[in-house]
Amino acid sequence: MVLRMxxxxxxxxxxxxxxxxxxxxxxxxxxxxxYGISSIxxxxxxxxxxxxxxxxxxxxxxxxxxK
Amino acid sequence: MVLRMxxxxxxxxxxxxxxxxxxxxxxxxxxxxxYGISSIxxxxxxxxxxxxxxxxxxxxxxxxxxK
Amino acid sequence: MVLRMxxxxxxxxxxxxxxxxxxxxxxxxxxxxxYGISSIxxxxxxxxxxxxxxxxxxxxxxxxxxK
Amino acid sequence: MVLRMxxxxxxxxxxxxxxxxxxxxxxxxxxxxxYGISSIxxxxxxxxxxxxxxxxxxxxxxxxxxK
Amino acid sequence: MVLRMxxxxxxxxxxxxxxxxxxxxxxxxxxxxxYGISSIxxxxxxxxxxxxxxxxxxxxxxxxxxK
Amino acid sequence: MVLRMxxxxxxxxxxxxxxxxxxxxxxxxxxxxxYGISSIxxxxxxxxxxxxxxxxxxxxxxxxxxK
Numbered sequence: 264m265v266l267r268m269x270x271x272x273x274x275x276x277x278x279x280x281x282x283x284x285x286x287x288x289x290x291x292x293x294x295x296x297x298y299g300i301s302s303i304x305x306x307x308x309x310x311x312x313x314x315x316x317x318x319x320x321x322x323x324x325x326x327x328x329x330k
Numbered sequence: 331m332v333l334r335m336x337x338x339x340x341x342x343x344x345x346x347x348x349x350x351x352x353x354x355x356x357x358x359x360x361x362x363x364x365y366g367i368s369s370i371x372x373x374x375x376x377x378x379x380x381x382x383x384x385x386x387x388x389x390x391x392x393x394x395x396x397k
Numbered sequence: 398m399v400l401r402m403x404x405x406x407x408x409x410x411x412x413x414x415x416x417x418x419x420x421x422x423x424x425x426x427x428x429x430x431x432y433g434i435s436s437i438x439x440x441x442x443x444x445x446x447x448x449x450x451x452x453x454x455x456x457x458x459x460x461x462x463x464k
Numbered sequence: 465m466v467l468r469m470x471x472x473x474x475x476x477x478x479x480x481x482x483x484x485x486x487x488x489x490x491x492x493x494x495x496x497x498x499y500g501i502s503s504i505x506x507x508x509x510x511x512x513x514x515x516x517x518x519x520x521x522x523x524x525x526x527x528x529x530x531k
Numbered sequence: 532m533v534l535r536m537x538x539x540x541x542x543x544x545x546x547x548x549x550x551x552x553x554x555x556x557x558x559x560x561x562x563x564x565x566y567g568i569s570s571i572x573x574x575x576x577x578x579x580x581x582x583x584x585x586x587x588x589x590x591x592x593x594x595x596x597x598k
Numbered sequence: 599m600v601l602r603m604x605x606x607x608x609x610x611x612x613x614x615x616x617x618x619x620x621x622x623x624x625x626x627x628x629x630x631x632x633y634g635i636s637s638i639x640x641x642x643x644x645x646x647x648x649x650x651x652x653x654x655x656x657x658x659x660x661x662x663x664x665k
């Protein structure tokens with residue numbers, strides 16, 4: 264019987280599918296080895312810059328000022 | 331005074347509105363009866379196959395291999 | 398190959414193990430049938446009344462006033 | 465050394481960018497002052513009305529009935 | 532009919548009940564006014580310093596070094 | 599200006615502090631390199647076996663049967 268459980272939720276910016284592939288592969292390997300459980304689920308959440316607040320301002324606005 | 335609280339977050343694949351209706355109805359009935367609280371909020375999260383990792387690979391890639 | 402994914406996170410008050418058993422059994426059956434996926438993970442989160450705010454006041458304080 | 469941590473996740477309906485700006489600004493100020501930590505991340509999650517269940521029915525359906 | 536929904540989840544360090552009271556009161560007022568919805572649920576999550584990683588190290592270890 | 603954001607939430611079983619150290623270190627390195635962002639927050643959530651449901655049964659009960 265496989266006792267599954269670990270789920271990793273990643274809240275980050277939008278990324279390409281190649282990055283998703285590597286991210287899932289690496290996060291899973293790390294969690295799998297540290298927990299000693301082979302079965303890991305990863306959920307990648309992509310947050311638009313206007314939905315993220317950093318220290319009180321939208322990431323969307325911080326990026327514009329930076330230019 | 332109603333003391334609300336239970337919130338159910340469901341992380342799954344994209345589904346149609348009819349399925350959402352039934353899912354919300356059933357999850358709410360179950361939680362409502364078990365908690366003894368009539369007021370339940372359900373949040374359905376739809377995850378694209380390229381944002382889900384299962385045991386180290388994207389669900390998106392697993393599905394393609396399966397064909 | 399099993400394509401697992403749905404994870405249900407339930408944020409509610411503390412409950413007994415018998416309630417947890419039934420809650421998991423019922424939520425899983427509902428989600429499993431609606432998604433057409435047999436493999437479902439449920440995470441029960443128990444929130445102390447002093448960690449829950451309802452409409453601006455702690456649930457802990459609302460309960461005391463109610464008596 | 466800055467010891468960052470507090471993250472605020474807001475699950476609500478879709479809103480405009482001006483509302484997001486004020487929401488992030490106000491939630492951050494409140495959390496920052498109460499925790500005594502200047503560095504706060506806010507994630508705004510916008511949920512379509514057909515992905516939200518309130519007391520057993522989709523918010524999407526409740527709104528239609530209301531008209 | 533009240534159309535409830537916004538839920539705010541706050542991931543932070545352990546805090547006292549007085550701080551929780553003010554935090555809930557302030558976060559709720561901000562969200563309530565910005566969303567135009569009076570009914571808001573707040574869930575305060577208290578994370579022990581050994582369960583938080585900041586830039587690759589446990590907050591627990593960072594604090595010890597700081598002394 | 600540092601544009602922080604990625605937060606990784608890990609829902610797993612209880613683990614020792616040494617495992618937490620390595621887990622945080624490895625997850626952060628992976629996410630940091632893939633996102634190209636040095637600043638990553640990890641939140642480790644430890645779930646008791648009686649709060650986890652796997653395919654309809656509590657993990658707590660599955661483990662007892664296994665013996």
